[in-house]
Amino acid sequence: MDNPLLQLEGLPPFSLIQPEHVEPAIDQLLSECRSGTEQLLDSNQEFSWINLVEPLEILDDRLSRAWSPVSHMNSVVNSEPLRAAYNACLPKLSEYSTEMGQNERLFNAYKYIREHDPNLDQAQQKSLDNALLDFKLSGVDLPAEKKARFKEISQELSQLGSKFSENLLDATHAWSKLVSDEGELAGLPQSALDLARQTAEQRGEQGWLLTLEFPSYFPVLTYADNRELRHEMYEAYTTRASDLGPDAGKWDNSEIMEQLLNLRHEQAQLLDFDNYAERSLARKMARSGQEVMEFLHDLAARSSKQARAELAELEQFTSEQYGMEQLEAWDIGYYSERLRQHRYSITQEELKPYFPETRVIPGMFDVVGRLYGMQISEINDIDCWHPDVRFYEIRGRDGELRGQFYLDLYARPQKRGGAWMDECASRFVTHQHTQIPVAYLTCNFSPPVGDKPALFTHDEVETLFHEFGHGLHHMLTRIDYPSVSGISGVEWDAVELPSQFMENWCWEREALDLISGHYESGEPIPDEMYQRMTAAKNFQSGMQMVRQLEFAIFDMRIHQEFTPEQGGRIYEILEQVRSEVAVIQPPEFNRFAHGFSHIFGGGYAAGYYSYKWAEVLSADAFSLFEKNGIFDQNTGDSFLHNILEQGGSKNAMDLFVAFRGREPEIDALLRHCGIAADATPRVC
Ligand SMILES: [Zn+2]
Structure with a gap:
C-alpha cells in the first residue's frame, strides 16, 4: 500500500509518483472495479440508484482519480519510462471500459432502475439515459463475435491515438x-x-x-x-510527423491516420451506423451529419466573400508596398502583420508590456469575482509536477469551497503543445462525503525571461480566459454525480460554450482595466491604443473563419466518406475542401493533417465543428450581457445557475433556453466577427 497512486484521499502526491507505480496501481484498481461490479450485481434483487449506481460511481471515481495524474504527467512532463507505463495501461483501460459497456446484466439493471426507481431526480435520470445510450454505443446488443471485435478495435484505437500524439511531440522536439x-x-x-x-x-x-x-x-x-x-x-x-520535410519518415503518422479512420469506420458499422460521423453525432447536440454540413456550408457562404476581399487587400498591399507578386504560405502571417500595423498601427508586441502575468492572473480572478461572486486565492506548498505550477482554490460569496485548480502556464520541452483543461477530480456528493472538483489548467505561453514577469500577448490572454471558462464549468457545478457533473455528460458540441463565452471579457474596456497594466509603470492601456486594438479585432476575421471551416468540413468528410475499398483519401479530400472554401492554398508539401491532433490524437473526431457550433451559443449568450451590462449581477447569476452549475444534467439546448429565454440565433456571432448577418437568423 505504499503506492502513491493508491493514496486516494486528497490531492495526488505528484512528487512521489514514479513510472513503476503506474501499472500495479491500475491493475489493482481495475481488479477491484471488476470484482466490485460482480458483487453488486450478485447481492441485489431489486436494483436502485443507491444500491447499484452510486457504489459503481465510487469504484469508477477511484480509477479516474488514480489515472488522472498519470495521464496528466504523460502530457506535461513526458519521459520514456512514463510513456511506456502509460501506454501499457491504455489497452487495459480500454478493455475494461468496453467490458463494462457490453455487460448485459449491468445494462438490464440500469434499464430497471431508470424505469422503476421512484426516487430519481432530474440529474440521475439524465445520467441513466446517457449510460443506456453508452451501453448501446459500446455494442451491448451485439452477438458475441462482434462484441469481441468491437473490444479489439477499441483497444487499437486508444493505442493509435496515443502513438499519433507521441510522434507529433517527438517530431516537434527533434x-x-x-x-x-x-x-x-x-x-x-x-x-x-x-x-x-x-x-x-x-x-x-x-x-x-x-x-x-x-x-x-x-x-x-x-x-x-x-x-x-x-x-x-x-x-x-x-511537415512534422509526416513523410516529408527535414525529418521525413522518422515519425510518420500516415499509416496511423489510415488505420484510425479504418477502425473507426468498422466500429461504427458494427453498431449499424453508416459511418463514424453518424456514430460521433449520436451523443451530440447536432442531430445529423447533414445538419452539421449545412451549418458549416451556410457559415462558409456568409463569410467567403469577405475572406476573398481580405486576401485581395493583402495582395494589393504587398504588391504596392513591397513589389511582391506571389505570396507563399510563409509570407501570409508576416505581411498580414505588416498590413495590420499599417492599418491600425497595432502589434501584439506593443500590447505585451500591458499584460504582465502579475496583472492578468489576479485580474482574471477579479472578473470572475464580479461575474459570479467567487473568491479565488493561491494556496502554497502544494505538491506539484513542476516548480512553475501554482495551485488555487475558489470559494463562493458565503465562503463555501467550490473547487481547486492547478495552473501550469509556460511552454517547455517534454510538454504537449496547445492549451487545455483537464479533470483531476470531479464533484461527487454521497451521504458519506463530498468531493470537491479539481482541475488542471495547462497553457504553453512564453515563460518569463530574465527577471521580468512573463508578458503575455493578447491572444495568450484570450486563450487563458478560454481555458478558465472550461475550468469554471468543471469547478462550479452543483451536480452531485460525476457522470453528469461539470463537463461530464455535456454534449461535445456544446462544451465550448462556457470557454468561448469567457473570451469576450478580454475585449471589454471595463474588464481589460482589471487584467492589464504596464509591467513597469502600472499604467492602464492608453485609450487610443484600446481604440486601435478593438478596431483591429476583426482584422482578417473572414479568412480566419474560412480556415476553421476548412478544418471542420475536412474532419466531417473524412469520417463520412471513408470506405475500406478506397481508404481515407485524406489529402485528396483536404484538397477538395480547400478548393471549395479556402482562400489560401498551402504548398504541396504541407502536411497539416499529420499534426491535426484534435481529431487523430484527441476527442474531436467528427466533432471539430463543435467550436463553431458552440461559438454561436457563446456569442448569443454574451449578447445578453451586452444588453444588460458585462458585470450585471443578475445576468451573471443566471449564467452561473442555468449553465455552469448544471453540468450535463440536462440537454444543452434546454439549458441554453433557460438562460437566454429562446433558442440560439446565429447573428450575434456574425456581428462579433464583423461579418454582416442577413435578415433571416438561422437557428441551430
Ligand atoms: Zn476549449
Missing part, C-alpha cells in the same frame, strides 16, 4: 536551429530574441536557438524579415 548571427533574426521582437537566447543558454549553446514550440515558431512566421528562415521553419512545422 527540430531546432541554432543561429549565431543576430542579423539573420532581423524583425523579431526583443521578447522573441530574449527567449531564443535563453533557450540556447539552457541547452549550453551560444547564440539564439529556435524551436518548433509555439512561442518560438509563431514570432518567426509573424515578424522575421528573413524569408528563407520563415520558409525553413514553416516547412519544418507543417
Whole structure:
C-alpha cells in the first residue's frame, strides 16, 4: 500500500509518483472495479440508484482519480519510462471500459432502475439515459463475435491515438536551429530574441536557438524579415510527423491516420451506423451529419466573400508596398502583420508590456469575482509536477469551497503543445462525503525571461480566459454525480460554450482595466491604443473563419466518406475542401493533417465543428450581457445557475433556453466577427 497512486484521499502526491507505480496501481484498481461490479450485481434483487449506481460511481471515481495524474504527467512532463507505463495501461483501460459497456446484466439493471426507481431526480435520470445510450454505443446488443471485435478495435484505437500524439511531440522536439548571427533574426521582437537566447543558454549553446514550440515558431512566421528562415521553419512545422520535410519518415503518422479512420469506420458499422460521423453525432447536440454540413456550408457562404476581399487587400498591399507578386504560405502571417500595423498601427508586441502575468492572473480572478461572486486565492506548498505550477482554490460569496485548480502556464520541452483543461477530480456528493472538483489548467505561453514577469500577448490572454471558462464549468457545478457533473455528460458540441463565452471579457474596456497594466509603470492601456486594438479585432476575421471551416468540413468528410475499398483519401479530400472554401492554398508539401491532433490524437473526431457550433451559443449568450451590462449581477447569476452549475444534467439546448429565454440565433456571432448577418437568423 505504499503506492502513491493508491493514496486516494486528497490531492495526488505528484512528487512521489514514479513510472513503476503506474501499472500495479491500475491493475489493482481495475481488479477491484471488476470484482466490485460482480458483487453488486450478485447481492441485489431489486436494483436502485443507491444500491447499484452510486457504489459503481465510487469504484469508477477511484480509477479516474488514480489515472488522472498519470495521464496528466504523460502530457506535461513526458519521459520514456512514463510513456511506456502509460501506454501499457491504455489497452487495459480500454478493455475494461468496453467490458463494462457490453455487460448485459449491468445494462438490464440500469434499464430497471431508470424505469422503476421512484426516487430519481432530474440529474440521475439524465445520467441513466446517457449510460443506456453508452451501453448501446459500446455494442451491448451485439452477438458475441462482434462484441469481441468491437473490444479489439477499441483497444487499437486508444493505442493509435496515443502513438499519433507521441510522434507529433517527438517530431516537434527533434527540430531546432541554432543561429549565431543576430542579423539573420532581423524583425523579431526583443521578447522573441530574449527567449531564443535563453533557450540556447539552457541547452549550453551560444547564440539564439529556435524551436518548433509555439512561442518560438509563431514570432518567426509573424515578424522575421528573413524569408528563407520563415520558409525553413514553416516547412519544418507543417511537415512534422509526416513523410516529408527535414525529418521525413522518422515519425510518420500516415499509416496511423489510415488505420484510425479504418477502425473507426468498422466500429461504427458494427453498431449499424453508416459511418463514424453518424456514430460521433449520436451523443451530440447536432442531430445529423447533414445538419452539421449545412451549418458549416451556410457559415462558409456568409463569410467567403469577405475572406476573398481580405486576401485581395493583402495582395494589393504587398504588391504596392513591397513589389511582391506571389505570396507563399510563409509570407501570409508576416505581411498580414505588416498590413495590420499599417492599418491600425497595432502589434501584439506593443500590447505585451500591458499584460504582465502579475496583472492578468489576479485580474482574471477579479472578473470572475464580479461575474459570479467567487473568491479565488493561491494556496502554497502544494505538491506539484513542476516548480512553475501554482495551485488555487475558489470559494463562493458565503465562503463555501467550490473547487481547486492547478495552473501550469509556460511552454517547455517534454510538454504537449496547445492549451487545455483537464479533470483531476470531479464533484461527487454521497451521504458519506463530498468531493470537491479539481482541475488542471495547462497553457504553453512564453515563460518569463530574465527577471521580468512573463508578458503575455493578447491572444495568450484570450486563450487563458478560454481555458478558465472550461475550468469554471468543471469547478462550479452543483451536480452531485460525476457522470453528469461539470463537463461530464455535456454534449461535445456544446462544451465550448462556457470557454468561448469567457473570451469576450478580454475585449471589454471595463474588464481589460482589471487584467492589464504596464509591467513597469502600472499604467492602464492608453485609450487610443484600446481604440486601435478593438478596431483591429476583426482584422482578417473572414479568412480566419474560412480556415476553421476548412478544418471542420475536412474532419466531417473524412469520417463520412471513408470506405475500406478506397481508404481515407485524406489529402485528396483536404484538397477538395480547400478548393471549395479556402482562400489560401498551402504548398504541396504541407502536411497539416499529420499534426491535426484534435481529431487523430484527441476527442474531436467528427466533432471539430463543435467550436463553431458552440461559438454561436457563446456569442448569443454574451449578447445578453451586452444588453444588460458585462458585470450585471443578475445576468451573471443566471449564467452561473442555468449553465455552469448544471453540468450535463440536462440537454444543452434546454439549458441554453433557460438562460437566454429562446433558442440560439446565429447573428450575434456574425456581428462579433464583423461579418454582416442577413435578415433571416438561422437557428441551430
Ligand atoms: Zn476549449
